[in-house]
Amino acid sequence: MDSCLGIITTGDIDFNFGVLCNHRPVYMLPFGGRYRLVDFAISNMVNHNLSTIALYTGEKINSTMDHLGNGEPWDLNRRFSGLFLFAPMVEKDQGIPLGDISQFCSTEEFFNRVKEENILVRHPNYLAKVNLTEAYKYFIDSEADITLIYHKSKDTEGKLVNCNKMYLDEESNLIDIGINLGTEETFNHFIRMAFLKKDVFLRLVKESREKGDPKFLIDAISQYRGKLKINAYEFKGHVESIKDLKSYYDANLNLLKEDVSKEVFYEGGQVFTKTKDEPSTYYTDESNVENSLVANGCIIKGKVENSIIFRGVKVGENAIVKNSIIMQKTQIQDGAIVVNSIIDKSATISEKVNIAGSSAMPYIVERYRHITND
Structure with a gap:
C-alpha cells in the first residue's frame, strides 16, 4: 500500500456527545481504558503500511496536539511522509460546519505534493479493524474509481437508524447511498471508509466546491455514481458506529465481551497510543x-x-x-x-x-x- 495516502476526517457533530465534547473533538473521546477513538483509525492504517496520514482536526485542537504530537507512537515522525494535522481553514456558516469538501479544497496543495496516487478516506467514529491490504487489492484489481467499504449489519433495535445505507447490484457495484430508516432488519451499512483514485478525489472536491453543493464527500460520491466506476468491499468483522452518547457508552461496554475484545485489541495488528508510564493497579x-x-x-x-x-x-x-x-x-x-x-x-x-x-x-x-x- 505504498501508493496510498490515508485521510481521517473530523468526525461527527460534537453536540451529540454533550459535555464530553465541550473541550475535545469526538475522535479524541477516551475509549477502552487507555486509548482515544482516533488511535484505532491511525493504528489500522499503519498496520497496513500507510506511511502518510492526514487528520483534519476540527476547531478543538489542544487535546489532539497533546495526544498525537509528531506521531511517534505510530512511527509517523518522519521527515518527508508521516502524520499531517490540518486545522480548519474556513469558518462555520452561522454555526453550521461547512463540510469536509471545503476542508479538502483548502489543502489541495498537500494532495498535489504527495507522491501517493490513491487515497483511503475514513471516518474516526467507526471502529472496524478492516484488512486494508485485502480491501486495497480489491480496489486495484477491480480497476474501480472508488471502492466503498460496508458491513452487512443486523439492527433489530434501531441503533443504526440514520446511518448510511448502500444499495448494490449483484456484482457489488453501487446503485445508490441513502439513510437507514430501520425498514430492514439487515442492511448494507456503509462504514464511512473508502478508497479513491487521487485524481478522482480531487475532481470531486473541485467540482463540488465550485458548485457549492454537495458539501460532504459522501454526497459527492453519490451524485457521481453514474459517471464513475464505484463498487463495494464487504467487511465481515466487528463494527461500532459511535454517533452519540448512547452508542459511545455501548461501544465501550461491548469490549467486556471476550470475542469483541479479542478482535478490537489483538487481531489484525496492535493498537498504538501515546505512552504513559503507570505502576500496576x-x-x-x-x-x-x-x-x-x-x-x-x-x-x-x-x-x-x-x-x-x-x-x-x-x-x-x-x-x-x-x-x-x-x-x-x-x-x-x-x-x-x-x-x-x-x-x-x-x-x-x-x-x-x-x-x-x-x-x-x-x-x-x-x-x-x-x-x-x-
Whole structure:
C-alpha cells in the first residue's frame, strides 16, 4: 500500500456527545481504558503500511496536539511522509460546519505534493479493524474509481437508524447511498471508509466546491455514481458506529465481551497510543472486580462490576461502580455508588454519594467536577 495516502476526517457533530465534547473533538473521546477513538483509525492504517496520514482536526485542537504530537507512537515522525494535522481553514456558516469538501479544497496543495496516487478516506467514529491490504487489492484489481467499504449489519433495535445505507447490484457495484430508516432488519451499512483514485478525489472536491453543493464527500460520491466506476468491499468483522452518547457508552461496554475484545485489541495488528508510564493497579483484599477492564495506575478498594476503568482511578472502600465508564484520575470516594454512568477525567464523587443513570440514558459527569451530597 505504498501508493496510498490515508485521510481521517473530523468526525461527527460534537453536540451529540454533550459535555464530553465541550473541550475535545469526538475522535479524541477516551475509549477502552487507555486509548482515544482516533488511535484505532491511525493504528489500522499503519498496520497496513500507510506511511502518510492526514487528520483534519476540527476547531478543538489542544487535546489532539497533546495526544498525537509528531506521531511517534505510530512511527509517523518522519521527515518527508508521516502524520499531517490540518486545522480548519474556513469558518462555520452561522454555526453550521461547512463540510469536509471545503476542508479538502483548502489543502489541495498537500494532495498535489504527495507522491501517493490513491487515497483511503475514513471516518474516526467507526471502529472496524478492516484488512486494508485485502480491501486495497480489491480496489486495484477491480480497476474501480472508488471502492466503498460496508458491513452487512443486523439492527433489530434501531441503533443504526440514520446511518448510511448502500444499495448494490449483484456484482457489488453501487446503485445508490441513502439513510437507514430501520425498514430492514439487515442492511448494507456503509462504514464511512473508502478508497479513491487521487485524481478522482480531487475532481470531486473541485467540482463540488465550485458548485457549492454537495458539501460532504459522501454526497459527492453519490451524485457521481453514474459517471464513475464505484463498487463495494464487504467487511465481515466487528463494527461500532459511535454517533452519540448512547452508542459511545455501548461501544465501550461491548469490549467486556471476550470475542469483541479479542478482535478490537489483538487481531489484525496492535493498537498504538501515546505512552504513559503507570505502576500496576493495586487491589486491596477487600476489593471485588468482576468482568471489567481496568487500566494501570489505579487503586481499587471497593467493588467494580461490568465497567471500564481508565488510568489512575481510585475506587474507595465500600464504593460500588457498576456498568460505568470511569475516565482517568477520577476518584470514587468511600461508600459512593456509581451505576450506568460516564464520569469524565479528574472528577470526584464524594463519600456516600449515589449517582445512577440507565442503560438507555447513562448519567454524565463533566471533567473536573466534584459531586457532593450538598
